[in-house]
Amino acid sequence: MxxxxxxxxxxxxxxTLEDLADAGNFALKAMGFPVHETEKYKYFAGNGIPKLIERIVPEKCPRENVEKVHGIFSEYYGKHCMDKTxxxxxxxxxxxxxxxxxxxxxxxxxxxxxxxxxxxxxxxxxxxxxxxxxxxxxxxxxxxxxxxxxxxxxxxxxxxxxxxxxxxxxxxxxxxxxxxxxxxxxxxxxxxxxxxxxxxxxxxxxxxxxxxxxxxxxxxxx
Missing domain, CATH: 3.40.50.1000 (HAD superfamily/HAD-like)
Incomplete structure (x- = not known):
């Protein structure tokens, strides 16, 4: 024992998968970036939110835009992290x-x-x-x-x-x-x-x- x-x-x-995906896709949409299927967030998650953001933004995304996505994500997730979790x-x-x-x-x-x-x-x-x-x-x-x-x-x-x-x-x-x-x-x-x-x-x-x-x-x- x-x-x-x-x-x-x-x-x-x-x-927490759906709430993470909803927050990520909300932030991506707000920046005019393509969104991802919910299942893909199983592999985006796991190394913390900063790494999740790096994984969901388009390749070679400028650091300034990565930080904007992070900010939008955090604000949205803070309000909606218990919607579906x-x-x-x-x-x-x-x-x-x-x-x-x-x-x-x-x-x-x-x-x-x-x-x-x-x-x-x-x-x-x-x-x-x-x-x-x-x-x-x-x-x-x-x-x-x-x-x-x-x-x-x-x-x-x-x-x-x-x-x-x-x-x-x-x-x-x-x-x-x-x-x-x-x-x-x-x-x-x-x-x-x-x-x-x-x-x-x-x-x-x-x-x-x-x-x-x-x-x-x-x-x-x-």
Whole structure:
């Protein structure tokens, strides 16, 4: 059983894809640029919003216009980041069950810190102990900086800590932090990507993830 679990956010706990795509396409339209299908945002996301913006703008886009798209995106997303976003099925029940077992939970994400805190507070309340999002001037995943902050706050033993995410960035983050990793298959990326990136475990359901963490069955009361 793991006593500490650190989660990614987008594609792991929350399905944020449509709101990210809507914000990205709104910003692109505002600048007169071509838009993208929602599914493509699964691969634009994962390395933080600045990198997402670089990926969605036209090739060789002037830096000034990239920054304008970023500004429009951030303003729109700040107002609409909860329009369509929802926790994946049974995530909230799993987090509550982990709390009952005194498992400490944190979130290390490349999503901007303020957006992350807003979403976590709205959807999960006090079910998450620590949130560490991207801040300007600090390393982002796969650098283990954010994970190490959480480990220090928890005074956690790395051997008793599991990192859970949905992308190659997450699996490499776990590796760089010296943690076991679990790739979830309901998120933005593929099982092959997760395994190729070093996932120790993969989980195709929240119930399976809970068993990996606790060695127990998650009881779902409908």
């Amino acid at each position: 793991y006593k500490f679990v650190i989660f990614d956010l987008d594609g792991t706990l929350l399905n 929802q926790p994946y099925k049974n995530i909230s029940k799993m987090l509550a069950a982990l709390n009952q077992k005194s498992v400490k939970t944190g979130i290390a994400t490349n999503k901007d810190h303020d957006f992350s805190v807003k979403l976590v507070k709205h959807f999960f309340g006090d079910k998450i102990d620590v949130v560490c999002g991207r801040r300007n001037g600090f390393p982002k995943k796969p650098d283990p900086y954010s994970v190490n902050i959480i480990l220090e706050q928890f005074k956690a033993d790395k051997k008793q800590t599991l990192y859970v995410g949905d992308s190659n960035v997450d699996m490499k983050t776990a590796e760089n932090a010296g943690l076991d990793s679990c790739g979830v298959l309901w998120g933005f990326r593929t099982k092959k990507e997760l395994i190729d990136s070093g996932a120790k475990y993969t989980a195709d359901s929240v119930e399976q993830l809970y068993r990996i963490i606790t060695d127990n069955k998650l009881i779902i009361d409908n």
